[in-house]
Amino acid sequence: MKNNRRDFLRRASVAGTALMAGVGQSQANCPQFSRVSGQRFNMNGYAAPKLDTVRIGIIGVGSRGSGTLRRLAGIEGVDIKAICDIAPERVNESIKSIKKEFPQYDPQGYTRKDDWKRVCEREDIDLIYTATPWGLHTPIVVYAMENDKHAFTELPVGITIDDCWQVVETSERTKKHCYMEGSDCSDGISAVVLNLARNGFFGEVIHGEGAYIHDRVSDTQTRWVRDKQNNDWFGYRPWRLKENVNRNGNLYPIHGLGPVAQIMGINSGDSMDYLVSVSGDDFTMKHKMAELAEMDEYYKPYVGLDFRGNMNTTIIRTKLGKTIMLQHDISSPRPNVRFNMISGTKGMFCQYPYPAIAMGHDWMNAEEFDSLVKANKPEITKKFKDRVQTAEKVSKGRSYERVTASDWRLIDCLRNGLPLDKSVYDAALWSSITPLSEWSVDREGASVKVPDFTDNSWKTNKPGMDLSINEGGTTGLL
Ligand SMILES: NC(=O)c1ccc[n+]([C@@H]2O[C@H](COP(=O)([O-])OP(=O)(O)OC[C@H]3O[C@@H](n4cnc5c(N)ncnc54)[C@H](O)[C@@H]3O)[C@@H](O)[C@H]2O)c1
Numbered sequence: 001m002k003n004n005r006r007d008f009l010r011r012a013s014v015a016g017t018a019l020m021a022g023v024g025q026s027q028a029n030c031p032q033f034s035r036v037s038g039q040r041f042n043m044n045g046y047a048a049p050k051l052d053t054v055r056i057g058i059i060g061v062g063s064r065g066s067g068t069l070r071r072l073a074g075i076e077g078v079d080i081k082a083i084c085d086i087a088p089e090r091v092n093e094s095i096k097s098i099k100k101e102f103p104q105y106d107p108q109g110y111t112r113k114d115d116w117k118r119v120c121e122r123e124d125i126d127l128i129y130t131a132t133p134w135g136l137h138t139p140i141v142v143y144a145m146e147n148d149k150h151a152f153t154e155l156p157v158g159i160t161i162d163d164c165w166q167v168v169e170t171s172e173r174t175k176k177h178c179y180m181e182g183s184d185c186s187d188g189i190s191a192v193v194l195n196l197a198r199n200g201f202f203g204e205v206i207h208g209e210g211a212y213i214h215d216r217v218s219d220t221q222t223r224w225v226r227d228k229q230n231n232d233w234f235g236y237r238p239w240r241l242k243e244n245v246n247r248n249g250n251l252y253p254i255h256g257l258g259p260v261a262q263i264m265g266i267n268s269g270d271s272m273d274y275l276v277s278v279s280g281d282d283f284t285m286k287h288k289m290a291e292l293a294e295m296d297e298y299y300k301p302y303v304g305l306d307f308r309g310n311m312n313t314t315i316i317r318t319k320l321g322k323t324i325m326l327q328h329d330i331s332s333p334r335p336n337v338r339f340n341m342i343s344g345t346k347g348m349f350c351q352y353p354y355p356a357i358a359m360g361h362d363w364m365n366a367e368e369f370d371s372l373v374k375a376n377k378p379e380i381t382k383k384f385k386d387r388v389q390t391a392e393k394v395s396k397g398r399s400y401e402r403v404t405a406s407d408w409r410l411i412d413c414l415r416n417g418l419p420l421d422k423s424v425y426d427a428a429l430w431s432s433i434t435p436l437s438e439w440s441v442d443r444e445g446a447s448v449k450v451p452d453f454t455d456n457s458w459k460t461n462k463p464g465m466d467l468s469i470n471e472g473g474t475t476g477l478l
Protein backbone atom coordinates (compact mmCIF):
# COMPACT_ATOMS: atom_id res chain seq x y z
CA MET A 1 0.00 0.00 0.00
CA LYS A 2 2.76 2.40 1.02
CA ASN A 3 4.57 1.78 -2.25
CA ASN A 4 1.46 2.38 -4.33
CA ARG A 5 1.06 5.86 -2.94
CA ARG A 6 4.72 6.75 -3.24
CA ASP A 7 4.82 5.34 -6.79
CA PHE A 8 1.82 7.39 -7.64
CA LEU A 9 3.48 10.60 -6.49
CA ARG A 10 6.62 9.78 -8.42
CA ARG A 11 4.74 8.91 -11.59
CA ALA A 12 2.58 12.02 -11.40
CA SER A 13 5.56 14.32 -10.98
CA VAL A 14 7.70 12.61 -13.65
CA ALA A 15 4.83 12.80 -16.15
CA GLY A 16 4.23 16.40 -15.09
CA THR A 17 7.87 17.42 -15.58
CA ALA A 18 8.01 15.86 -19.05
CA LEU A 19 4.79 17.42 -20.17
CA MET A 20 5.61 20.77 -18.64
CA ALA A 21 8.55 21.21 -20.99
CA GLY A 22 7.67 23.81 -23.55
CA VAL A 23 4.18 24.41 -22.19
CA GLY A 24 5.10 26.84 -19.46
CA GLN A 25 2.21 26.40 -16.98
CA SER A 26 2.59 26.79 -13.25
CA GLN A 27 2.81 23.74 -10.98
CA ALA A 28 0.41 25.33 -8.54
CA ASN A 29 -2.27 22.70 -9.00
CA CYS A 30 -0.02 19.67 -9.32
CA PRO A 31 -1.47 16.78 -7.28
CA GLN A 32 0.40 16.14 -4.06
CA PHE A 33 0.14 12.68 -2.54
CA SER A 34 1.28 13.07 1.01
CA ARG A 35 -0.46 10.04 2.51
CA VAL A 36 1.99 7.20 2.81
CA SER A 37 0.37 4.97 5.43
CA GLY A 38 -2.29 2.42 4.60
CA GLN A 39 -5.96 2.61 5.51
CA ARG A 40 -6.27 2.83 9.27
CA PHE A 41 -9.95 1.94 9.51
CA ASN A 42 -12.57 1.49 6.81
CA MET A 43 -15.19 4.22 7.23
CA ASN A 44 -17.35 2.74 4.47
CA GLY A 45 -20.44 1.31 6.15
CA TYR A 46 -19.31 2.65 9.51
CA ALA A 47 -22.10 3.21 12.04
CA ALA A 48 -21.31 5.68 14.81
CA PRO A 49 -23.01 5.35 18.21
CA LYS A 50 -26.59 6.60 17.95
CA LEU A 51 -27.51 10.10 19.08
CA ASP A 52 -31.00 10.78 20.44
CA THR A 53 -30.61 14.45 19.70
CA VAL A 54 -28.19 15.74 17.09
CA ARG A 55 -26.82 19.00 18.51
CA ILE A 56 -25.60 21.20 15.68
CA GLY A 57 -23.16 24.09 15.25
CA ILE A 58 -23.59 26.02 11.98
CA ILE A 59 -20.62 27.82 10.44
CA GLY A 60 -21.36 30.23 7.60
CA VAL A 61 -24.88 31.60 7.22
CA GLY A 62 -24.58 33.24 3.80
CA SER A 63 -26.93 32.32 1.00
CA ARG A 64 -26.55 28.53 1.32
CA GLY A 65 -25.95 28.21 5.07
CA SER A 66 -28.95 30.30 6.06
CA GLY A 67 -31.22 27.98 4.02
CA THR A 68 -29.62 24.83 5.40
CA LEU A 69 -29.99 26.17 8.95
CA ARG A 70 -33.72 26.42 8.39
CA ARG A 71 -33.91 22.98 6.78
CA LEU A 72 -31.98 21.29 9.58
CA ALA A 73 -33.99 23.14 12.22
CA GLY A 74 -37.16 21.62 10.79
CA ILE A 75 -36.05 18.01 11.36
CA GLU A 76 -37.13 16.10 14.46
CA GLY A 77 -34.40 15.37 17.01
CA VAL A 78 -32.01 18.23 16.30
CA ASP A 79 -30.95 21.12 18.47
CA ILE A 80 -29.34 24.23 16.99
CA LYS A 81 -26.67 25.20 19.50
CA ALA A 82 -24.42 27.69 17.70
CA ILE A 83 -24.46 29.98 14.67
CA CYS A 84 -21.15 31.41 13.47
CA ASP A 85 -20.30 33.86 10.68
CA ILE A 86 -17.86 36.74 10.35
CA ALA A 87 -20.79 38.92 9.25
CA PRO A 88 -22.46 39.82 12.58
CA GLU A 89 -25.66 40.96 10.88
CA ARG A 90 -26.09 37.50 9.32
CA VAL A 91 -25.61 35.81 12.69
CA ASN A 92 -28.10 38.15 14.37
CA GLU A 93 -30.66 37.78 11.60
CA SER A 94 -30.30 33.98 11.60
CA ILE A 95 -30.73 33.75 15.37
CA LYS A 96 -33.74 36.04 15.26
CA SER A 97 -35.49 34.20 12.45
CA ILE A 98 -34.76 30.71 13.74
CA LYS A 99 -35.99 31.55 17.25
CA LYS A 100 -39.13 33.06 15.79
CA GLU A 101 -39.95 29.97 13.75
CA PHE A 102 -38.60 27.38 16.21
CA PRO A 103 -38.79 28.85 19.74
CA GLN A 104 -37.36 25.63 21.21
CA TYR A 105 -33.85 26.56 19.98
CA ASP A 106 -31.59 29.07 21.69
CA PRO A 107 -28.37 29.19 19.61
CA GLN A 108 -25.37 31.19 20.71
CA GLY A 109 -23.88 33.57 18.13
CA TYR A 110 -20.18 33.73 17.15
CA THR A 111 -18.76 36.45 14.92
CA ARG A 112 -14.94 36.49 15.10
CA LYS A 113 -12.74 35.15 12.30
CA ASP A 114 -11.52 32.10 14.20
CA ASP A 115 -14.65 31.53 16.24
CA TRP A 116 -15.42 28.41 14.20
CA LYS A 117 -12.73 26.78 16.35
CA ARG A 118 -14.61 27.74 19.52
CA VAL A 119 -17.75 26.19 18.08
CA CYS A 120 -15.90 22.96 17.20
CA GLU A 121 -14.43 22.83 20.71
CA ARG A 122 -17.80 22.98 22.49
CA GLU A 123 -18.64 19.79 24.33
CA ASP A 124 -22.38 20.03 23.84
CA ILE A 125 -22.28 19.76 20.02
CA ASP A 126 -22.36 16.56 17.91
CA LEU A 127 -22.36 17.84 14.32
CA ILE A 128 -20.62 20.79 12.69
CA TYR A 129 -22.13 22.03 9.43
CA THR A 130 -20.07 24.37 7.26
CA ALA A 131 -21.16 26.57 4.33
CA THR A 132 -18.21 28.92 4.04
CA PRO A 133 -16.03 29.75 1.02
CA TRP A 134 -14.32 26.60 -0.29
CA GLY A 135 -10.87 27.14 1.24
CA LEU A 136 -12.25 26.88 4.78
CA HIS A 137 -13.99 23.54 4.40
CA THR A 138 -10.99 21.28 5.06
CA PRO A 139 -9.70 23.23 8.09
CA ILE A 140 -13.18 23.26 9.62
CA VAL A 141 -14.12 19.60 9.02
CA VAL A 142 -10.70 18.39 10.19
CA TYR A 143 -10.84 20.52 13.33
CA ALA A 144 -14.42 19.37 13.98
CA MET A 145 -13.47 15.68 13.74
CA GLU A 146 -10.35 16.25 15.87
CA ASN A 147 -12.72 17.69 18.46
CA ASP A 148 -14.93 14.62 18.45
CA LYS A 149 -17.67 16.00 16.19
CA HIS A 150 -19.18 14.59 13.03
CA ALA A 151 -18.68 16.94 10.08
CA PHE A 152 -21.21 17.95 7.46
CA THR A 153 -19.86 20.21 4.76
CA GLU A 154 -20.98 21.98 1.67
CA LEU A 155 -19.16 20.92 -1.48
CA PRO A 156 -16.24 20.50 -1.95
CA VAL A 157 -14.64 18.93 1.13
CA GLY A 158 -11.18 20.04 -0.06
CA ILE A 159 -9.53 22.02 -2.81
CA THR A 160 -6.25 20.07 -3.12
CA ILE A 161 -5.45 16.37 -3.16
CA ASP A 162 -3.63 16.87 0.13
CA ASP A 163 -6.81 18.32 1.65
CA CYS A 164 -8.76 15.27 0.53
CA TRP A 165 -6.26 12.84 2.06
CA GLN A 166 -6.19 14.84 5.27
CA VAL A 167 -9.96 14.61 5.58
CA VAL A 168 -9.93 10.84 4.90
CA GLU A 169 -7.12 10.20 7.36
CA THR A 170 -8.73 12.30 10.08
CA SER A 171 -12.07 10.56 9.68
CA GLU A 172 -10.44 7.10 9.83
CA ARG A 173 -8.38 8.04 12.89
CA THR A 174 -11.18 9.73 14.84
CA LYS A 175 -14.00 7.47 13.59
CA LYS A 176 -16.08 10.55 12.93
CA HIS A 177 -18.25 10.89 9.88
CA CYS A 178 -17.49 13.47 7.23
CA TYR A 179 -20.56 13.87 5.03
CA MET A 180 -20.56 16.16 2.02
CA GLU A 181 -23.64 17.93 0.66
CA GLY A 182 -24.25 17.80 -3.10
CA SER A 183 -26.58 16.06 -5.51
CA ASP A 184 -27.04 12.34 -4.90
CA CYS A 185 -29.63 9.61 -5.42
CA SER A 186 -31.63 10.20 -2.23
CA ASP A 187 -34.66 11.65 -4.02
CA GLY A 188 -36.33 12.51 -7.31
CA ILE A 189 -35.58 10.89 -10.63
CA SER A 190 -32.01 9.96 -9.67
CA ALA A 191 -33.37 7.75 -6.83
CA VAL A 192 -35.63 5.99 -9.36
CA VAL A 193 -32.74 5.54 -11.81
CA LEU A 194 -30.50 4.11 -9.07
CA ASN A 195 -33.29 1.73 -8.11
CA LEU A 196 -33.73 0.62 -11.72
CA ALA A 197 -29.97 0.23 -12.15
CA ARG A 198 -29.65 -1.87 -9.00
CA ASN A 199 -32.45 -4.09 -10.28
CA GLY A 200 -30.52 -4.64 -13.51
CA PHE A 201 -32.95 -2.72 -15.71
CA PHE A 202 -30.17 -1.07 -17.74
CA GLY A 203 -28.00 -4.21 -17.78
CA GLU A 204 -24.44 -3.44 -16.73
CA VAL A 205 -24.01 0.33 -16.45
CA ILE A 206 -20.97 1.19 -18.53
CA HIS A 207 -21.04 4.97 -18.98
CA GLY A 208 -22.37 8.01 -17.11
CA GLU A 209 -22.54 11.74 -17.76
CA GLY A 210 -23.07 14.70 -15.48
CA ALA A 211 -22.39 18.41 -15.48
CA TYR A 212 -22.54 21.67 -13.65
CA ILE A 213 -23.83 23.83 -16.45
CA HIS A 214 -25.39 26.79 -14.72
CA ASP A 215 -25.46 30.19 -16.38
CA ARG A 216 -24.08 32.75 -13.94
CA VAL A 217 -23.23 35.40 -16.51
CA SER A 218 -26.52 36.52 -18.04
CA ASP A 219 -28.97 38.31 -15.85
CA THR A 220 -26.91 41.24 -14.60
CA GLN A 221 -29.61 42.63 -12.36
CA THR A 222 -29.97 39.64 -10.06
CA ARG A 223 -26.47 38.19 -10.17
CA TRP A 224 -23.99 41.00 -10.30
CA VAL A 225 -25.50 44.13 -8.83
CA ARG A 226 -23.97 45.13 -5.54
CA ASP A 227 -26.07 46.21 -2.59
CA LYS A 228 -23.69 49.08 -1.86
CA GLN A 229 -25.57 50.28 1.19
CA ASN A 230 -25.06 46.95 2.96
CA ASN A 231 -21.68 46.21 1.38
CA ASP A 232 -23.16 42.98 0.11
CA TRP A 233 -23.85 41.22 -3.18
CA PHE A 234 -27.24 40.12 -4.34
CA GLY A 235 -26.15 37.11 -6.35
CA TYR A 236 -22.71 35.87 -7.20
CA ARG A 237 -20.39 36.31 -4.20
CA PRO A 238 -16.98 37.97 -4.70
CA TRP A 239 -15.06 34.95 -3.35
CA ARG A 240 -16.73 32.74 -5.95
CA LEU A 241 -15.86 35.15 -8.74
CA LYS A 242 -12.22 35.11 -7.61
CA GLU A 243 -12.19 31.30 -7.81
CA ASN A 244 -12.72 31.66 -11.57
CA VAL A 245 -9.59 33.73 -12.15
CA ASN A 246 -6.27 32.11 -13.17
CA ARG A 247 -7.77 28.63 -12.87
CA ASN A 248 -8.95 26.26 -15.54
CA GLY A 249 -10.65 22.94 -15.03
CA ASN A 250 -13.88 21.52 -13.63
CA LEU A 251 -14.36 23.77 -10.60
CA TYR A 252 -17.66 22.22 -9.47
CA PRO A 253 -17.87 18.54 -10.43
CA ILE A 254 -19.87 17.18 -7.51
CA HIS A 255 -23.49 17.90 -8.43
CA GLY A 256 -23.07 16.19 -11.78
CA LEU A 257 -20.88 13.36 -10.53
CA GLY A 258 -22.63 12.32 -7.30
CA PRO A 259 -25.61 10.44 -8.79
CA VAL A 260 -23.48 8.96 -11.60
CA ALA A 261 -20.89 7.68 -9.10
CA GLN A 262 -23.59 6.12 -6.91
CA ILE A 263 -25.30 4.47 -9.88
CA MET A 264 -21.96 3.14 -11.19
CA GLY A 265 -20.88 1.88 -7.74
CA ILE A 266 -17.73 4.00 -7.60
CA ASN A 267 -15.94 3.27 -4.27
CA SER A 268 -18.09 0.18 -3.81
CA GLY A 269 -17.49 -2.27 -6.65
CA ASP A 270 -15.52 -0.03 -8.99
CA SER A 271 -12.94 2.73 -8.67
CA MET A 272 -11.72 5.64 -10.78
CA ASP A 273 -8.46 4.88 -12.56
CA TYR A 274 -7.42 7.98 -14.53
CA LEU A 275 -8.85 11.10 -16.13
CA VAL A 276 -8.16 13.55 -18.92
CA SER A 277 -9.50 17.08 -18.99
CA VAL A 278 -9.67 19.80 -21.63
CA SER A 279 -10.94 23.39 -21.40
CA GLY A 280 -11.72 25.85 -24.15
CA ASP A 281 -11.02 29.58 -23.85
CA ASP A 282 -13.08 32.18 -22.05
CA PHE A 283 -15.46 33.89 -24.46
CA THR A 284 -17.86 35.63 -22.07
CA MET A 285 -16.43 36.39 -18.59
CA LYS A 286 -13.95 38.96 -19.91
CA HIS A 287 -16.76 40.82 -21.71
CA LYS A 288 -18.95 40.61 -18.62
CA MET A 289 -16.25 42.13 -16.42
CA ALA A 290 -15.77 45.01 -18.89
CA GLU A 291 -19.53 45.60 -18.93
CA LEU A 292 -19.81 45.48 -15.12
CA ALA A 293 -16.80 47.76 -14.62
CA GLU A 294 -18.71 50.48 -16.49
CA MET A 295 -21.44 50.24 -13.85
CA ASP A 296 -19.46 49.58 -10.69
CA GLU A 297 -15.80 50.29 -10.04
CA TYR A 298 -15.57 47.19 -7.86
CA TYR A 299 -15.22 45.15 -11.06
CA LYS A 300 -12.41 47.27 -12.57
CA PRO A 301 -9.56 45.06 -11.22
CA TYR A 302 -11.19 42.07 -12.93
CA VAL A 303 -10.99 43.61 -16.40
CA GLY A 304 -8.37 41.88 -18.55
CA LEU A 305 -7.82 38.96 -16.13
CA ASP A 306 -7.49 35.38 -17.28
CA PHE A 307 -10.79 33.61 -16.60
CA ARG A 308 -11.70 29.95 -16.61
CA GLY A 309 -12.69 28.77 -20.11
CA ASN A 310 -16.41 28.55 -20.83
CA MET A 311 -16.53 24.78 -21.21
CA ASN A 312 -14.45 22.14 -19.45
CA THR A 313 -14.88 18.48 -20.35
CA THR A 314 -13.35 15.79 -18.15
CA ILE A 315 -13.38 12.09 -19.03
CA ILE A 316 -12.73 9.48 -16.36
CA ARG A 317 -11.97 5.81 -16.95
CA THR A 318 -12.71 3.35 -14.16
CA LYS A 319 -10.70 0.32 -13.12
CA LEU A 320 -13.46 -1.92 -14.55
CA GLY A 321 -13.14 -0.21 -17.94
CA LYS A 322 -16.18 2.09 -17.75
CA THR A 323 -16.28 5.81 -18.49
CA ILE A 324 -17.73 9.00 -16.99
CA MET A 325 -17.95 12.35 -18.74
CA LEU A 326 -18.27 15.52 -16.65
CA GLN A 327 -18.74 19.06 -17.93
CA HIS A 328 -18.50 22.45 -16.27
CA ASP A 329 -19.70 25.73 -17.73
CA ILE A 330 -21.09 28.61 -15.69
CA SER A 331 -20.66 31.34 -18.25
CA SER A 332 -22.62 30.38 -21.38
CA PRO A 333 -26.30 31.26 -21.80
CA ARG A 334 -27.81 27.79 -21.50
CA PRO A 335 -30.34 25.95 -19.32
CA ASN A 336 -28.98 24.04 -16.29
CA VAL A 337 -27.59 20.52 -16.59
CA ARG A 338 -26.59 18.30 -13.62
CA PHE A 339 -26.92 14.49 -13.46
CA ASN A 340 -27.57 13.80 -17.11
CA MET A 341 -27.17 10.29 -18.37
CA ILE A 342 -26.31 6.69 -17.73
CA SER A 343 -25.91 4.05 -20.37
CA GLY A 344 -25.91 0.28 -19.86
CA THR A 345 -25.72 -2.92 -21.86
CA LYS A 346 -29.54 -3.06 -22.10
CA GLY A 347 -30.66 0.56 -22.16
CA MET A 348 -30.08 4.13 -21.09
CA PHE A 349 -31.57 7.02 -19.13
CA CYS A 350 -31.21 10.65 -20.17
CA GLN A 351 -32.32 13.59 -18.00
CA TYR A 352 -32.18 16.65 -20.30
CA PRO A 353 -34.03 18.38 -21.86
CA TYR A 354 -36.60 16.07 -20.27
CA PRO A 355 -36.20 12.69 -18.53
CA ALA A 356 -36.39 9.76 -20.93
CA ILE A 357 -35.41 6.10 -21.23
CA ALA A 358 -34.47 4.12 -24.32
CA MET A 359 -33.94 0.36 -24.50
CA GLY A 360 -32.62 0.40 -28.06
CA HIS A 361 -32.99 2.88 -30.89
CA ASP A 362 -36.31 4.31 -29.73
CA TRP A 363 -37.31 6.40 -26.73
CA MET A 364 -39.96 4.99 -24.45
CA ASN A 365 -43.24 6.90 -24.83
CA ALA A 366 -44.31 9.26 -22.04
CA GLU A 367 -47.00 6.93 -20.70
CA GLU A 368 -44.65 3.96 -20.42
CA PHE A 369 -41.97 6.15 -18.85
CA ASP A 370 -44.34 7.55 -16.24
CA SER A 371 -45.63 4.16 -15.21
CA LEU A 372 -42.07 2.78 -14.97
CA VAL A 373 -41.06 5.68 -12.74
CA LYS A 374 -44.14 5.26 -10.57
CA ALA A 375 -43.54 1.54 -10.14
CA ASN A 376 -39.88 2.04 -9.23
CA LYS A 377 -40.05 4.84 -6.68
CA PRO A 378 -37.87 3.56 -3.87
CA GLU A 379 -38.95 3.35 -0.23
CA ILE A 380 -36.71 6.28 0.74
CA THR A 381 -38.72 8.56 -1.56
CA LYS A 382 -42.05 7.27 -0.30
CA LYS A 383 -41.07 7.53 3.35
CA PHE A 384 -39.65 11.02 2.94
CA LYS A 385 -42.81 12.20 1.09
CA ASP A 386 -44.90 10.72 3.88
CA ARG A 387 -42.86 12.65 6.50
CA VAL A 388 -43.31 15.89 4.53
CA GLN A 389 -47.06 15.40 4.12
CA THR A 390 -47.55 14.60 7.80
CA ALA A 391 -45.55 17.67 8.84
CA GLU A 392 -47.47 19.90 6.44
CA LYS A 393 -50.75 18.78 7.96
CA VAL A 394 -49.56 19.30 11.54
CA SER A 395 -47.81 22.64 10.99
CA LYS A 396 -50.70 24.04 8.96
CA GLY A 397 -49.02 26.19 6.37
CA ARG A 398 -45.27 25.84 6.86
CA SER A 399 -43.54 25.13 3.53
CA TYR A 400 -41.34 22.04 3.32
CA GLU A 401 -40.40 22.72 -0.29
CA ARG A 402 -36.75 23.16 0.50
CA VAL A 403 -36.28 20.29 2.97
CA THR A 404 -34.21 17.62 1.23
CA ALA A 405 -34.34 13.85 1.63
CA SER A 406 -30.56 13.92 1.99
CA ASP A 407 -30.63 16.25 5.06
CA TRP A 408 -33.45 14.26 6.60
CA ARG A 409 -31.71 10.92 6.07
CA LEU A 410 -28.40 12.25 7.43
CA ILE A 411 -30.05 13.19 10.72
CA ASP A 412 -32.10 9.97 10.71
CA CYS A 413 -28.95 7.83 10.29
CA LEU A 414 -27.11 9.69 13.07
CA ARG A 415 -30.08 9.29 15.41
CA ASN A 416 -30.44 5.59 14.61
CA GLY A 417 -26.71 4.79 14.64
CA LEU A 418 -26.67 3.76 10.96
CA PRO A 419 -24.03 4.09 8.24
CA LEU A 420 -24.47 7.25 6.18
CA ASP A 421 -25.53 7.15 2.54
CA LYS A 422 -22.30 8.84 1.41
CA SER A 423 -18.89 8.16 2.90
CA VAL A 424 -15.82 10.28 3.49
CA TYR A 425 -14.27 8.45 0.51
CA ASP A 426 -17.04 9.76 -1.73
CA ALA A 427 -16.48 13.28 -0.39
CA ALA A 428 -12.73 13.11 -1.02
CA LEU A 429 -12.92 11.45 -4.43
CA TRP A 430 -15.65 13.67 -5.85
CA SER A 431 -13.79 16.78 -4.60
CA SER A 432 -10.46 15.60 -6.01
CA ILE A 433 -11.75 15.90 -9.58
CA THR A 434 -11.19 19.67 -9.47
CA PRO A 435 -7.42 19.69 -8.80
CA LEU A 436 -6.89 16.67 -11.04
CA SER A 437 -8.77 18.30 -13.93
CA GLU A 438 -6.77 21.52 -13.46
CA TRP A 439 -3.57 19.50 -13.57
CA SER A 440 -4.65 17.82 -16.80
CA VAL A 441 -5.89 21.05 -18.44
CA ASP A 442 -2.54 22.66 -17.61
CA ARG A 443 -0.84 19.88 -19.59
CA GLU A 444 -2.98 19.94 -22.74
CA GLY A 445 -5.27 17.15 -21.56
CA ALA A 446 -2.60 14.79 -20.23
CA SER A 447 -3.83 11.73 -18.39
CA VAL A 448 -3.58 11.78 -14.60
CA LYS A 449 -4.19 8.90 -12.20
CA VAL A 450 -7.05 9.34 -9.72
CA PRO A 451 -6.10 8.46 -6.13
CA ASP A 452 -7.94 5.53 -4.57
CA PHE A 453 -9.02 7.01 -1.25
CA THR A 454 -10.47 3.63 -0.22
CA ASP A 455 -7.10 1.85 -0.41
CA ASN A 456 -8.49 -0.99 -2.50
CA SER A 457 -11.42 -1.56 -0.17
CA TRP A 458 -13.70 -0.50 -3.09
CA LYS A 459 -13.44 -4.16 -4.12
CA THR A 460 -15.43 -5.31 -1.09
CA ASN A 461 -17.19 -2.14 0.13
CA LYS A 462 -20.99 -2.39 0.27
CA PRO A 463 -22.79 0.41 -1.60
CA GLY A 464 -24.24 3.26 0.50
CA MET A 465 -27.62 4.86 -0.20
CA ASP A 466 -30.03 2.44 1.42
CA LEU A 467 -32.93 3.03 -0.98
CA SER A 468 -35.20 0.57 0.78
CA ILE A 469 -34.59 2.06 4.23
CA ASN A 470 -34.28 -1.32 5.83
CA GLU A 471 -33.37 0.37 9.08
CA GLY A 472 -34.26 3.77 10.52
CA GLY A 473 -36.62 6.11 8.72
CA THR A 474 -38.05 6.91 12.14
CA THR A 475 -37.27 10.64 12.13
CA GLY A 476 -40.08 13.07 11.40
CA LEU A 477 -40.21 16.70 10.37
CA LEU A 478 -41.35 19.47 12.69
N1 LIG B 1 -25.43 22.27 -2.10
C1 LIG B 1 -25.78 23.24 -2.91
O1 LIG B 1 -26.65 23.10 -3.77
C2 LIG B 1 -25.10 24.58 -2.76
C3 LIG B 1 -25.73 25.76 -3.22
C4 LIG B 1 -25.07 26.97 -3.02
C5 LIG B 1 -23.82 27.01 -2.40
N2 LIG B 1 -23.24 25.85 -1.99
C6 LIG B 1 -21.95 25.85 -1.31
O2 LIG B 1 -22.12 26.50 -0.06
C7 LIG B 1 -20.93 27.17 0.32
C8 LIG B 1 -21.23 28.62 0.63
O3 LIG B 1 -21.71 29.25 -0.54
P1 LIG B 1 -22.64 30.55 -0.45
O4 LIG B 1 -23.16 30.80 -1.82
O5 LIG B 1 -23.60 30.40 0.69
O6 LIG B 1 -21.56 31.67 -0.11
P2 LIG B 1 -21.80 32.96 0.79
O7 LIG B 1 -20.67 33.87 0.51
O8 LIG B 1 -23.18 33.46 0.59
O9 LIG B 1 -21.69 32.41 2.27
C9 LIG B 1 -20.47 32.09 2.89
C10 LIG B 1 -20.54 32.61 4.31
O10 LIG B 1 -19.35 32.21 4.98
C11 LIG B 1 -19.01 33.27 5.85
N3 LIG B 1 -17.62 33.17 6.29
C12 LIG B 1 -16.49 33.49 5.63
N4 LIG B 1 -15.42 33.30 6.40
C13 LIG B 1 -15.87 32.83 7.59
C14 LIG B 1 -15.25 32.44 8.81
N5 LIG B 1 -13.91 32.54 9.00
N6 LIG B 1 -16.01 32.02 9.83
C15 LIG B 1 -17.37 31.95 9.69
N7 LIG B 1 -18.01 32.32 8.56
C16 LIG B 1 -17.27 32.74 7.52
C17 LIG B 1 -19.29 34.52 5.02
O11 LIG B 1 -19.39 35.69 5.82
C18 LIG B 1 -20.61 34.14 4.37
O12 LIG B 1 -21.73 34.55 5.12
C19 LIG B 1 -19.97 26.96 -0.85
O13 LIG B 1 -19.15 25.87 -0.58
C20 LIG B 1 -20.86 26.63 -2.02
O14 LIG B 1 -20.20 25.86 -2.97
C21 LIG B 1 -23.88 24.66 -2.14
